[in-house]
Amino acid sequence: MNTPKTGALAEMILRGVGGPENIESLTHCATRLRFQLHDGTKVDQAALDALDGVMGTVPQSGDRFQIVIGGAVAGVYSDIVNLPSMSKAGKPAAKSDADVKAEIRAKGRGRFAWLDNFFEYLSDSFRPLLGVLLGASLIIAIASMLDAFGLVDFRSADKSATWVFVDAMWRSVLYFLPIMVAYNAAKKLKIDPWVGAAVMAAVMTPNFTGMIGSKTPGVTTTTNATLGTSESVAHVFGLPMQLNDYGGQVFVPLLMVALLALVYKGLKRIFPENVQMVFVPFFSMLIMIPLTAFLIGPLGVWAGNGLGSGLSWLNGHAPIVFAIVIPMLYPFLVPLGLHWPLNALMLQNINTLGYDFIQGPMGTWNFACFGATAGVLLLSIRHRETMMRQTATGALAAGVLGGISEPSLYGIHLRFKRIYPRMLAGCLVGGVTIGILGGVNTEAFAFTSLLTIPVFDPMIKYIIAISVAFFTAMALVYFADYRTKEERAQVNAERDAAAAEKAAAKATVPAQAVKAEERELVTVGAGTGASAGSATGSAAEGKSLELKAPVAGRVIGLGEIEDPVFSSRALGEGVGIEPADGRIVAPVDGELITVADTGHAYGIRTADGTEVLVHVGIDTVQMKGDGFDVHVKAGQKVTAGDHLADVDLDAVRAAGHPAVTLMTVLNTAEMTSVEPRVGQDVTAGTPVVTVRR
Template identity: 45%
Template sequence: MATNVKEVSEFILDKVGGAENITSLTHCATRLRFQLADQSKADQDALDNNPSVLGVVPQGTTGLQVVMGGDVAEYYKGIKALPGMGDDDTKAAAASNKKEYGGVRGKYAFVDYAFEFLSDTFRPILWALLGASLVITLLVLFDTFGIQAFRDDIKTQPPVFQLLHATYQSVFYFLPIMVGACAARKLGANEWVGAAIPAAFLTPEFLAMGSQGDTVNVVGLPLVINTYSGQVFPPLIAAIGLFWVEKGLKKIIPSSVHMVFVPFLSLLIMVPLTAFLLGPFGIGVGNGIAAAFAAVNDFSAFILAIIIPLIYPFLVPLGLHWPLNAIMIQNIATYGEDVIQGPMGSWNFACFGVITGVLILSIKERNKSMQQVALGGTMAGLLGGISEPSLYGVLLRFKKSYSRLLPGCLAGGFVAGFFSIKAHAFVFTSLLTIPAMDPMLGYALSIAVAFGTSLTLVLMFDYRTPEEKAEALAKIAAEHGEAAPPAVAPVADDAPAVAASDAPADGSGVATLTKPVKTALQSGAVTEITSPLEGEAVALKDVPDPIFAGAKLGKGVAIKPSGDTVFAPADATVLAVQKSGHAVGLRLDSGVELLVHVGIDTVQLGGEGFTVHVEAKQHVTAGTPLITFDTKFIESKGYNMITPVLVSNTKKFAEVEGFPTDHADTDTVVVKTTAKTAES
């Protein structure tokens, strides 16, 4: 494992453009989060195709998330240990007070940064919060089985339970200090001063000034005493104030004495300012948002229980769920219970139902790459309550996945609405934390319905479009040296062969599928394949894309087009054709499977400049137009028109040769395959 971590860490560092291209590196529960000087230097395709990487998500113009799953901390340490990545060498944003606008959420940079600020403030605390939530679950289980009452006066509980309560309360009581430190660090202010400001309001000296709601006179000014333990908005707002105070002080104080006077004056200004103004304002913000949710709940707990799981799938990818997490903590600190966590569990378990369904299908299909993604997502979800591996590994990658997810969210929320589920402690919604919800059986039923609905939909209807599935199955077959699964109904062995010319035709070259004679797969047979489009043939290694150039999708040749049409080079069945028109997969009647990919990254055009003339499962004759394209338009958008022509089932053959020529056209042989002999 250690060797693999080192190798993968070196690979990731190289593919993001090297240490000199990294301005900052952090990580959350599942993702490495890079801020890059030049995002274009990152080879995102190479990263995405590494089996240890679960997904790659660009953010804005400088950010890049590399999803690694539960072992992300090991890869983070591995990268930080590499040359040029030490703390002294990393050009962190905090060192220069530079804000990194790496979001993808808003039209304006300040909107992006606002959500990045919230997300990056809470991410480092996740580990402590998750640990505390499981300690709470353990205590709730003791309560459920009558061993010790969870809500009894702490002074009356045995010492061992007092210690367990102190273990989880340490996280929530001192949460303002953690939030203050992380928020200040994100902004570029001093994190320890950011921690010291909220810490002042947790000291015995401040608590001795009065109880919650009391007003005391401080140099003639009324100071309302508030309870700050468990609060998150006051330290967030105080950190923002600290950033501006520090920035102003550094402009007027000589740099030689910054270390002495900047923290001194910052504390002298910020502690009273927070006590009199920013702290009460932050508490008011949190109470206002909590009151809004409470009002909806009072009007109809059933409606709230349906709304919450249906909005979460759209909030989490944007980072907008963090304010709601803060409200959950605020609710528990203020009211002793929360009404958001229970319904939220339906979204999480619908998500976990999708990823479990993907795992089952991947095992059946022998899809090793998706097995790895799905297994990591399933374990992180069911045992840890963490949705990011499922979200970035599957839900945001495949078009049909949300149509499998949302019915589960709706069904689970519908059930949750009948039980008015409440949480009396902040926990991550996993299998291990079910006892923390009240009523426990009602909550268990709601998440079971959410999980089962989404799982069933995936198993019945898949999580991919037919094109995505056909492409995946063809790739798996090529990896195993097999023919891809048939895209049409199989023909019985004793059925008479029908020539394509005898089949009904409508002028488009489409005919009824016949029983092909797979000569290319017969022992020792050699098949020559003509170019499917006019142009100059060049070696595959000259394609400016590492996946094609490295023949990872199959051996073959590339064509620099002079024409505007992709033709069938022989009688064939269309395995898959992309709606965007940039690629088509064929199974020739000889048994050779071809992938023709028009241009590099042209899928980004979304179909502009392309016209598709065929559809999957059609049988076409040699010379049938498959795709036409507008070269001038596509090149005007900045795309390279070089077109790989690949034998996707290369492993089925003893040899596949490409033949670059000066002027390859539809009458010139560009690929030759030799079938394996019986001995080989």
């Protein structure tokens, strides 16, 4: 089954979530569509899960619903929002008295929707930054790779202007991360996001940070002789204010915006609408900038440092326990979208310690996940499961190159219960390995992929740990299978039955013996041509005809062709030739009854009524003539050896099609015998099939 185009998929998704009238809002992240619905019970989850192009679905509380698409999510999102019917979406649903009472009762009963809201707040504050974080991590990876090969001293204190500029390319994301997080958090809480960004920016200006350690009047700096650390305090309006560099902080903007939302919405209730645009932002900034500088900022730094120190203590005193807990925890956090708080801690560690120790163990989970996907891919190739092969290939590419695990999780792992235990075994072995080796650190926030390996230190320990995790999970999935024996037997039987049914259906009637786009080629024996064949048939009985190779190459039997139509002889007996060049010639004297517009197929009828098909490549009709230079036309008389076409074999193979050239006798059933000669290397014009009437 082919994956539907994104436009068609958009319409089917829209129906599956209950129609546009049921959509309150729609956003998307790197892999998922995120719906806020009026009524979650209207979702047809089974129908959505069955759609090609949908990797999985995730119902959530509060009528929220997620649909996992993968890398094509932006295109599907765009198609959905541009559907004409979406003009009916985004309108608040009318609430009855019963609805209002039910909501109040639900709040009073203390349900766990608040927990979902909390994690949604954290996730939505970071999720839109996925692209720039990934971009920054790859810039760091490239620089670290050059450093590893000794081409540049990436960590030198006196780098040239060139490398200072390269540093700015990735530090821009990490340093100004608090402003970006504040913007997203404010947007999530439905207040002016620019106010959130402005409040956070106020404590990150050069004027503010320049006071740290300076001799500015009113600023005092003390040094802790034991720890060697210094602390600056500014006396503002007579009050002491601890000075911090908030670059890279994530807890400060999260705490600040949560309080800002209360202030902002309270001010909107106070001021009339006609003056809100001026006074609500003004008073919000007037209140929140001092609160952030005096209270929330130091509190956020303290909270972030405390969490980081706690994990650092565990990593220092029980490194194996820490290295096991992290990769074993992630497989359960990521599907629920609860992994962003740990990602925030990684950023906090880099900002405060100068390095992070969580990403190393986390990498073993990612590679165990990708290893399990690789095991599924190998099994899909072995068992000829086309759809699973396509799904696993895309998921594996997204993983090992981009460090994104959702396509693997939703497209494969969560659908087959036998995969998760084997993937967890890979996580466990990888975690134990990295713990025994003494842990791995990184000075950068990096998505754990093949491209970011150089940012980890010691790199060799990291490579060993992720390799062990990858190959353990891959081997366990491959040798144990992700299906039970009964499921495997049933799936393989259904596959074989479908192939046989398809071949039998095509062999029933000559006009049905070829793919829809090639049916015209089987009409060489129809109409007046059929009469001519029957008229000459009696006179030709007992005679033999030699069909010559239409191209130079190695002759093989039709049974070796990876196409059920040809291998089942539905198009008659004949041979395949693995071509040595792209010059195609006529195999016999006759008339060209059919020449495909795309140049990939030719139907020839001989004087005695033998119908011969020359077909260049498998499924090459999809190339629409690209790479085919045709020298003949339908109705033309040809002699064996006449030049039919030139084919660019490299273009055929680059398009993903086998280049084997087929020659079959379409009306084999009318012949006494059709005898192919296989297993030889031939030049064009060498006899390869004997036809006896």
